Amino acid sequence: MGACRGFLPVSSSVLPGLLAIALAGCPATGGGDVPPSGHDSDTSAPASSFLDGPEGIRVVGDRVFVTSTCAALDDATGTMTYGPGYLSALAPETLEETGRVDVPWLNPQTLVVIDGQPERGGETGAPAPEVDGAGDGQGGSEDGFLLAVVCSGRLESDRNGRMLAATPGGILLVRPETLAVVGQTEIPIGTPGSLGGFPGTAVFDPAGNALLAGSGIGPYVYRVSLAPPSVADTFTVHPESETNDLVVPALAGGILYVSSQRTGLLYRLDPASGIPVADPLDITKTDAYEGPIDIAVTGDTLYVLATISSRVAAVDLATGQVTWPFSAGSAPNRLLFHEGMLYAVNSLDNNLTRYDPATGQRTSPFAPLPVGTNPWEIAAAGTTGYITGYLDDTVYAVSLDDGAILRTSR
Secondary structure (H helix, E strand, O other): OOOOOEEOOOOOOOHHHHHHEOOOOOOOOOOOOOOOOOOOOOOOOOOOOOOOOOOOEEEOEEEEEEEEOOOOEOOOOOOOEEEEEEEEOOOOOOOOEEEEEEEOOOOOOEEEEEOOOOOOOOOOOOOOOOOOOOOOOOOOOOOEEEEEEEEEEOOOOOEOOHHHHHHHEEEEEOOOOOOEEEEEEEEOOOOOOOOOOOEEEEEEEEEEEEEEEEEOOOOEEEEEEEEOOOEEEEOOOOOOOOOOOOOEEEEOOOOEEEEEOOOOEHHOOOOOOOOOOEEEHHHHHHHOOOOOOEEEEEOOOEEEEEEOOOOOEEEEOOOOOOEEEEEEEOEEEEEEEEEEEEEEEOOOOOOEEEEEEOOEEEEEEOOOOOOOOOOEEEEEOOEEEEEEOOOEEEEEEEEEOOOEEEEEEE
C-alpha cells in the first residue's frame, strides 16, 4: 500500500482528541539488524523508519517503549485499516530500536507502567503488582515493572454515523527488561449496536491489582484484573445514548475520576465497584470547557485537557473548583506532569505548551517540531522529553529546559 499521508477530521462527538488523526501508511523497514515488521516497504517515504504510526510512549529503566499502530487509509473504501501492531524498545541515547514485540490485537494506542505506583495519580507505596506467570526470575534495571499495552481495535460507522467497535481490543502484559509476554486478555466489542469496546486511556489501580481502561466510543470503564488477566467488571459511567462518548479514568486519593466528553462531567467512583462515591463535578461551567481527552494528577490537583476548546484546567480535588483555566494549542491530545511542570501535546500545531502550576506561567509554543509531525504523546526522564510523531513515524527527544530537539529516531 502506498503512503497515505494526511489528516482525517473526526466529528467532535467521536474521539475528540483525534481531531487530527493521521493516516499513516506502512513505512519502509529499517534499523540495521532490526527485523522488519512484515509490511511492504514504502519507497516513497523520505527516510526509512522502524516505527509505523507511533502513539503510546513510556520510559522504563534505561529504555524508551513505543507502540506502532500501523494505521493506513484504504483508498478503495475510504476506511481505516491496520496492519499487525507492535511494541518497540528504544535506546534513549540513540533512539535506535533494540527489540520488538508483536501484539495480538489491532491498534495498540496506549502504554501503562505497572509498578505498584500510580500512572496518573493515586496512592503511593503500594506493593508490587501480582501477575500470574510473571515470576520468571529475570533481573535487570527494569525488574519488578510491567508494561500494559492497551490495544483499541478497529472502528466502523453505522447508518446513523456513530462509531462502533468492529474488532475486539485487548491488553498485553510485557516484562520490559526481557520483552517477555506474561499475560493477556481480550476486551470484547459488546452487543451488536452498542457503544462497548475500543479501550483507550487506562490507569493502574495498585490497591486492587487491576487496570482500569476507558472506552474511546462509549461511557464504559473496563476493570481488568491482573491475576490472572481477565475483564473482571465493566463500569457504566452514565447511561448510553445515541451519541458517542470518550471517557478517561484517573486515580487520586482512592477515588476513580472519570471524565466524559459527551456530558462534560467529572465522575467520582469507587475503583473496585464503579459505584459513585460523590456527585459528579461539572467543569464545563468555567470558561467554555469542552472535550476532555486526558487527565494528569499530582497531589490534590487534577489537570484536565480539553481538545475541542483547546483548554487545560486545574481542579482542586478538595473543593471541586477549577482553580485556573489556560489555553493550549490546536487539537491538544495528551498531558504530562513531570518534575513540577505540566506539558500539553498540541497535535495540529506540532509543538508543546508548558505550564508552571506554581506560578501560572504559560510557555507556548514550546519544543517546536517539524511541520507534519502530528505529535501524539510525551514521556519524560530527567530533563529529556520523548514525543511520538504519528504522521512522520518518528520519536523526538527534546530538552525540557529549552525545548530544543536533541535527537530523533530517524
